[in-house]
Amino acid sequence: MNDSDLDAILKQMATEHRPQLPSPGLIWFRAQIVRKAWQKERIERPLVMMHGFAGLIGAVILLLLVADNWGQMQDAMDHRSWFLLPLLLLTLTASLASGAILLWSPAKR
């Protein structure tokens, strides 16, 4: 067997391959959906980054405030324990609201 025989066998094998291919229209349609998703993601990327950055800044400010007023807070908690429950509720509500805003923002949709 020489190279031309091999060539003929391989070409014959390729010719005999008759698969059921998906329609080109379907592939084109899927490609348009994928393209829109890529474009949307690219456009909204700065917004998502800003969300994260804002969250980080908020957390840092909160920590600084807590650290700065730690003495006063401890004093308040020691002498007026009724203060603790509303403070916890307020913190929980604020955290849930921030989470909901972040979750339902257009960038996440």
Place this chain on the structure above:
Amino acid sequence: MVAGVTLCYLTMAESRTGERSSQPEFEAFYLRTGRLLHGYLCRLSRDPATADEVLQEAYLRMINAPDMEEQVRKAYLYRTATNLLRDHWRKQKRERKHWQKQNFSEAIHQNLDKPLDVSSIFEKLSAVDRATLWLAHVEQLSHREMADILGVKERSIKVILFRARAKARDLFEKAGLGAP
């Protein structure tokens, strides 16, 4: 407001993508290349389902890539398909390791009851040999194009092709195909 801005940007982005190929152009290209690419992927993966999946993904990527000349586009398509298949194999290997299923090998897709035809003899060659032979004989690509698609050096392709031809000739001769 954000939705409005997004929509505006999307419209602008849409107008900027005008240099991509049009639908009739793509359909003509798909009809010219689809069957052979499917054949290449089938021979390489030994699994028609994987070939279908990879073929569609490769065309999706090609449509969303900037417009290029026919020959460059074809090389891009084969390179993308080959890389997608490699990724698929890597993923399969990871999953296999994870589930500790030792008997789930590439050979699972082989139909051992099939009579010894050209396809089953061809499948006895290694993946690189199968790819090289297909690209050289069916697609009739140059060494450079094949090297680009398979991600190897042009010089190595010559050696791989030479050895693949020898192995294929030997296998076909042993099976009684072609003149000895």
